[in-house]
Amino acid sequence: MLKIWGNADSVNVQKVLWCCEEAGIAYERIDAGRHHGVVNTPEFRKLNPNGLVPTIDDDGFVVWESNTIVRYLAAQYAPGSLWPADARSRAEADRWMDWANSTLWPTLLPLFRAFMRTPEPQRDAAAIEHARRESIEELSVLDAHLAAHDFVGGATFTMGDIAVGCGAWRWMALPVERPRLPHLQRWFERLAARPAYRKVVMLPLS
């Protein structure tokens, strides 16, 4: 059975769990990372020399980097649905995966750290406001895209939504003032209608 190392509340691990739930892949999740440790053991470092989660072992085939894992699982187990069949449709979904890691998450991470990892008296209000504004700028790009598309890759749910949707939940759940981004909101509601998203992503942040 597919093994997944990683804590269930990690944004990157949740991408993999959600992908498995959508594709109907049976998996065993092994606690690792943060207070669970494990990631610095020599055994784990042999699997992932970066000491990070998620890391998977699919019948002896080891993969790390959350988006790469999602692409692998989608291609292997959900071709034609999570993994769009033709190269152009795939690129439409794929680019939002890269965007999620390279552009959106770096703006959300300071907000997440401020509210979830920093005691209230030590929070920097100016830095929080700066990150909030940067996040809104990036999410507005997504909002404009979603004006013409039900899902990030086009008309149907794909791996692209998985990569973006995990960060989007943090945005929706953090105690920040959110402007009205109507297309983003409707997309989020489409995700929230999916049992798998509710089961492994829409959890209290920790």
Ligand SMILES: N[C@@H](CCC(=O)N[C@@H](CS)C(=O)NCC(=O)O)C(=O)O
């Ligand atoms: N680019 C990597 C980032 C992985 C990453 O930063 N994982 C965090 C959890 S979200 C981690 O393993 N942190 C160390 C720890 O939890 O001990 C990916 O997308 O998989």
